Amino acid sequence: xxxxxxxLQIKKGEIFALLGVNxxxxxxxxxxxxxxxxxxxxxxxxxxxxxxxxxxxxxxxHIRPMEAVKLFAKWNKTKIDDAMLDGLGIKExxxxxxxxxxxxxxxxxxxALALIGDPDIVFLDEPTAGLDVEGRxxxxxxxxxxxHIGKTIILASHDMAEVETLCDRIAILNNGxxxxxxxxxELTDRIGRKYVIHIRTxxxxxxxxxxxxxxxxxSLLGELKQKKIHVLDIKVDRGTLEEHFIEMxxxxx
Amino acid sequence: xxxxxYGITLQWKMDIRSKSLLVTCYxxxxxxxxxxxxxxxxxxPEMRSTLIQSxxxxxxxxxxxxxxxPSLTETYGSDVKKIYKANxxxxxxxxxTMFLSAFVHLMISCVIILLLAPILFExxxxxxxxxxxxxxAIYIIVSLSIGSVLGLxxxxxxxxxxxxxxxxxxxxxxxxxxxxxxxxxxxxxxTGRIFPASRGYRLMLDHGFCLENLWYLxxxxxxxxxxxxxxxxxxxxx
Numbered sequence: 001x002x003x004x005x006x007x008l009q010i011k012k013g014e015i016f017a018l019l020g021v022n023x024x025x026x027x028x029x030x031x032x033x034x035x036x037x038x039x040x041x042x043x044x045x046x047x048x049x050x051x052x053x054x055x056x057x058x059x060x061x062h063i064r065p066m067e068a069v070k071l072f073a074k075w076n077k078t079k080i081d082d083a084m085l086d087g088l089g090i091k092e093x094x095x096x097x098x099x100x101x102x103x104x105x106x107x108x109x110x111x112a113l114a115l116i117g118d119p120d121i122v123f124l125d126e127p128t129a130g131l132d133v134e135g136r137x138x139x140x141x142x143x144x145x146x147x148h149i150g151k152t153i154i155l156a157s158h159d160m161a162e163v164e165t166l167c168d169r170i171a172i173l174n175n176g177x178x179x180x181x182x183x184x185x186e187l188t189d190r191i192g193r194k195y196v197i198h199i200r201t202x203x204x205x206x207x208x209x210x211x212x213x214x215x216x217x218x219s220l221l222g223e224l225k226q227k228k229i230h231v232l233d234i235k236v237d238r239g240t241l242e243e244h245f246i247e248m249x250x251x252x253x
Numbered sequence: 254x255x256x257x258x259y260g261i262t263l264q265w266k267m268d269i270r271s272k273s274l275l276v277t278c279y280x281x282x283x284x285x286x287x288x289x290x291x292x293x294x295x296x297x298p299e300m301r302s303t304l305i306q307s308x309x310x311x312x313x314x315x316x317x318x319x320x321x322x323p324s325l326t327e328t329y330g331s332d333v334k335k336i337y338k339a340n341x342x343x344x345x346x347x348x349x350t351m352f353l354s355a356f357v358h359l360m361i362s363c364v365i366i367l368l369l370a371p372i373l374f375e376x377x378x379x380x381x382x383x384x385x386x387x388x389x390a391i392y393i394i395v396s397l398s399i400g401s402v403l404g405l406x407x408x409x410x411x412x413x414x415x416x417x418x419x420x421x422x423x424x425x426x427x428x429x430x431x432x433x434x435x436x437x438x439x440x441x442x443x444t445g446r447i448f449p450a451s452r453g454y455r456l457m458l459d460h461g462f463c464l465e466n467l468w469y470l471x472x473x474x475x476x477x478x479x480x481x482x483x484x485x486x487x488x489x490x491x
Contacts, residue, residue, distance in 0.1 A: 034339065036335070036338065036339060051340070052339040052340060054332070054335055054336060054339055056332050056335075057332045057333075057335055057336040057339075058331050058332040058333050058336065059333060059336065060267055060327060060328065060333060061271070061327065062267040062270040062271050063263070063267055067263055067266075070259060070263075071256065071259060071260060071263055071342065072340055072341070072342060074255060074256035074259045075256035075340075075341050075342045075343070075346070076340070076341045097270065110336070113336065113340055114340065116340065117340070117341065
């Protein structure tokens with residue numbers, strides 16, 4: 001994968017997502033920042049200690065989770081954070097060998113290993129890939145907790161819903177280029193999508209498109225009130241991040 | 254306890270949990286010893302004088318060429334090395350801990366043979382035990398270093414099994430532990446002398462060290478150590 005002219009600045013304490021389809025360059029970008037991959041030119045500055053959860057990682061088949069935690073802690077010369085291990089449920093799987101762990105348990109263990117050295121910056125590459133809904137929500141909760149205690153989180157994902165619910169800012173990668181960097185709402189503005197208002201009344205369903213949501217809503221509701229039409233439901237939609245992403249990728253292709 | 258020492262004890266535990274290592278270091282060599290020990294000593298009673306050394310060569314060859322390499326491939330041919338590299342565990346640590354753990358396991362199984370052979374088959378104990386143990390330690394280290402080259406160089410388990418057999422079988426068949434090397438055709442006898450098993454066997458049979466065998470083993474070890482260092486550095490830079 002060739003990365004071209006990447007220019008990124010990630011702020012302390014934010015959850016930043018690298019978004020892109022498979023092969024867009026997310027993992028390559030992360031590995032360059034992490035120091036796991038050599039790059040031809042450019043400068044990368046990392047201000048803080050890193051903890052890394054890789055997209056594809058494994059441990060020896062017969063190691064137990066707490067043994068792996070102790071091994072990594074000893075090499076990093078750090079104390080084990082029991083609260084962190086409790087939060088990730090590592091101690092519950094103490095007796096199980098790595099080969100017998102479920103995908104979700106392995107993901108949680110790899111996250112724990114990434115957090116062993118009490119890093120300032122946590123890299124998570126597709127952290128919820130292969131997880132069921134429960135596992136995914138549980139991991140999202142852990143990631144929010146990390147932000148709450150001041151960690152900077154850099155996340156690579158192709159799961160739009162995950163990025164939309166978790167991240168403060170996103171960068172969209174396409175063929176090794178950054179095609180967008182900003183918040184989800186900035187992306188929506190940039191795409192220039194109109195607000196879509198769905199109104200359900202006793203007389204039926206109506207849909208309106210507008211650029212100015214506030215004025216349109218006030219005027220619509222006023223009109224309906226004047227006509228004494230009872231409103232049953234209102235939904236305002238500006239498209240999901242997924243739709244915006246597809247649109248953006250389509251534009252850049 | 255620092256990371257390295259903890260790594261050794263952890264590897265020792267994992268090796269015990271790993272059925273494949275138990276099979277290659279203990280179960281198969283000891284079954285072979287019990288069967289062949291009975292057959293050899295009843296068919297050729299004179300083999301009592303070399304039974305311990307020959308069974309040890311079989312044991313060490315199996316553990317080093319068949320047992321150790323898959324463990325190394327599991328770490329260095331997979332994503333395990335990536336997680337080590339990413340989270341501050343030096344790449345060489347996995348190699349060294351596996352090497353040392355396998356050394357201890359092989360030493361234990363060899364001592365079991367040494368203790369059982371005189372009781373079960375009236376085998377002769379080595380005349381000078383300190384020299385014998387020194388020769389044994391050298392032979393195990395050299396064999397493990399060759400096993401390490403196999404484990405680090407061959408990343409595919411299927412290819413590894415085949416390659417390991419190419420080292421294991423001649424080591425057993427041509428080293429003189431199954432039948433005297435004098436009975437072999439000249440070129441096979443010469444081929445057998447290339448493999449460290451024949452040198453290690455003779456080293457353990459010597460009452461003093463035969464320098465020719467000792468130097469050969471040291472040379473093989475040095476070559477294997479250099480190759481392992483190159484392979485590990487290549488892994489590190491990838």
